[in-house]
Amino acid sequence: MSPRRRDTEATPPREGRRAELLATAAEVFAAQGYAATTIRQVADAAGILGGSLYYHFDSKEAMADEILSTFLGDMWAAYDRVLGAGLGARETLEAIVAESFRCIDRHRPAVVLYQNESKHLATGERFRYLLDSHRRFEEMWTSLLERGVAEGVFRADLDVGLVYRFVRDTVWVAANWYRPGGRLSADDIAKQYLAMVLEGIQRGSG
Amino acid sequence: MSPRRRDTEATPPREGRRAELLATAAEVFAAQGYAATTIRQVADAAGILGGSLYYHFDSKEAMADEILSTFLGDMWAAYDRVLGAGLGARETLEAIVAESFRCIDRHRPAVVLYQNESKHLATGERFRYLLDSHRRFEEMWTSLLERGVAEGVFRADLDVGLVYRFVRDTVWVAANWYRPGGRLSADDIAKQYLAMVLEGIQRGSG
Amino acid sequence: MSPRRRDTEATPPREGRRAELLATAAEVFAAQGYAATTIRQVADAAGILGGSLYYHFDSKEAMADEILSTFLGDMWAAYDRVLGAGLGARETLEAIVAESFRCIDRHRPAVVLYQNESKHLATGERFRYLLDSHRRFEEMWTSLLERGVAEGVFRADLDVGLVYRFVRDTVWVAANWYRPGGRLSADDIAKQYLAMVLEGIQRGSG
Amino acid sequence: MSPRRRDTEATPPREGRRAELLATAAEVFAAQGYAATTIRQVADAAGILGGSLYYHFDSKEAMADEILSTFLGDMWAAYDRVLGAGLGARETLEAIVAESFRCIDRHRPAVVLYQNESKHLATGERFRYLLDSHRRFEEMWTSLLERGVAEGVFRADLDVGLVYRFVRDTVWVAANWYRPGGRLSADDIAKQYLAMVLEGIQRGSG
């Protein structure tokens, strides 16, 4: 399973090749869709031949797996830091949204992949964790929103299930157009999104 | 051998067979993704054999084409009615959002297909109109938002490009979970979405 | 098997429809090749739908069969008249060549079909007669040429097998470019071909 | 599982695999007709599986393309050598015919393919060069024959267009029955064909 067998070679990039290839794969998967992407396209983008990828990975699925689980691990670690900080509902929501945009910044192709393909991939046993993550997500948001309503900081006249979907989709969908290094930083975008989500786009009456 | 066995209607609907099959295809494409769907799965869902689909359609792509162009035609017809009604920016936005949710109601699978696959499909000549539609979309929203800012009904402190993406995505993404005939009607959802988009989810300070 | 069942209809072309369709089929087969021609192309050319051809013919093969056997029957009838006339070798050759060109005139598409596809079709039981015809052909020509050599009218320094192939091919291949009603009639062409075959294209030394 | 079992040459010819496969394909195409040949038949004849051919070639059409263009390239190179040698009309014709038979000897299946399928294949853009070659052919022969008539070595009483077709067909059709290594060599056959074409099969009166 481990790709290394020699110790004294001159070939420079030893460790990190795997991550490099995964980044390439994620980019191509995100650009074309997982099912529509061939292993050869990934290999072309990496400058090697199709078969050579199998030295590094067991299968196409394994690549998607590693891409997604890395992203989700990173994301939940960030979320857990926020959730453990004992903030109020509103501050928590702000922090979660901000972390989400930072995640998009770090894992953009993975996020796109997650959005477009997780429903489809999740049917396999190997991707069970996608469903788990999905459920944790829903619980987190629902309880956060309910807490906010209870604390009086969020409107009580809206359907919580609807708001959950609204906020969830709104944040992640940005991965489809966000490009790191653009005019607006991830934090800029987070700030504006939060303004919209919290206060709306309508000019305040005050 | 015969795909039906009921006697009370030995002759299938006759007219509209094409539309029937397209509806089935759209459903399957939306559920599994266009690339991940096999022609046999569509045929199975329609109760015929794979090859039989080619009596009605030239290719898998032709099905997607017809599904998408029908949806977009219907959508733009509705949008054009709204845009030609001479409403204010805020009322126009409300009407456009409402029409969008009605479109989701009528064409849910097509909308899902459009969202998930249009980026990928649009590379082919045949789907040129997807790009055109995309551009009209962007123009419509951008000018509408700018008009609203000018009229003083929308906030001026937000990036218009960002708001455009926010509103656009927010509306269409709902197609991924909306099910006609559910607890909330399309108009109910539109109303709540509008409330969120216009006023935010935060409890007003007034 | 017989296509007629009614006696009192008004539809004009009763008998002869079959021949009409066969002529159309032969034309298309000749133009595109038997294997490369679809039943639908034949039907299109005849102005009906694919399935409708099966009212008249049992199968695609049956059409080729009828086209080829009709042509060969006609051809051998003509040849037999010549061969039974008790002519000298040279006159017989002239008459056979002339009849061949008349056959091309009457059955051009069938001749093309015969030339291009008989080798391939002859593998089936149903087309056994193609092989038989081929053999009769070879025997006829070989004995005619040998007779001519014996009679002193044909050169003795040439390989008879080679001459046989030369004459045979030379004549039939003309079907590929001949068009009835062109500048030269079938008899004109026959005359010139005979001049070439008998005397050569070189200017005589006399 | 492995398609070879011999041990003395575990590594196949390596270089020239492509040419090997093309030769096999040409053989099968010539024997059965291009349209009637399945890719599996070609693969079977080559001792590999159907899909494996696509490692070497893009499509069935690409194989035909390469077979035909290789043959035509070789042929025109030979013709151009002859045409550039400054020979008289009669000697040029002799040399062209001789080269043609040598071409048949080297490329027999390609010649058969060219004869039987070029008309049909030439409808596609990719095979445009077949039409070009056809035109060059006609020009070459026509001007050669006219030159011969002007020089007084060819008969003036024959239709040049007819003679062109006669000579052209006469030569190439031999590919259908010629087998390298048979009783007569390509040069023997060329000599006899030339005798027939130039002097005819009739016994000279002198």
Place this chain on the structure above:
DNA sequence: AATGAATGAGGCTTCATTCAT
């Protein structure tokens, strides 16, 4: 690590053919 050549399953599509109407 990577290449070159294959495998083999399965996908899209075509097409001869059938049949109720």
Place this chain on the structure above:
DNA sequence: CATGAATGAAGCCTCATTCAT
């Protein structure tokens, strides 16, 4: 006679995967 709708086998091609070198 003809249509419309299907069947089902087979064809071309793709692609994830394997493996000797």
